[in-house]
Amino acid sequence: MQTQIIEQLTTERKRTKPPIPELLSISYAAKLSGLGRNSLAYFIKHKKLPVVKLPGYNRIKIHYNDLIDFINSNKYVHR
Numbered sequence: 001m002q003t004q005i006i007e008q009l010t011t012e013r014k015r016t017k018p019p020i021p022e023l024l025s026i027s028y029a030a031k032l033s034g035l036g037r038n039s040l041a042y043f044i045k046h047k048k049l050p051v052v053k054l055p056g057y058n059r060i061k062i063h064y065n066d067l068i069d070f071i072n073s074n075k076y077v078h079r
Contacts, residue, residue, distance in 0.1 A: 023061035
């Protein structure tokens with residue numbers, strides 16, 4: 001299932017006009033990944049998902065590659 005998510009994200013990134021931005025809001029990252037906003041906020045709070053905080057901008061962003069790496073690093077075979 002997570003492989004499907006990664007393929008969907010990669011495919012969407014290639015064919016979407018305009019392209020997916022490098023920095024994503026939590027809401028947009030949740031939409032792309034299929035995870036809930038609260039789940040992403042939990043992972044951020046517990047330092048499992050890195051974020052970008054720009055000076056003078058009081059909102060955090062998630063780098064697209066960090067989202068993909070997070071998904072890839074949490075894969076396992078369910079039995």
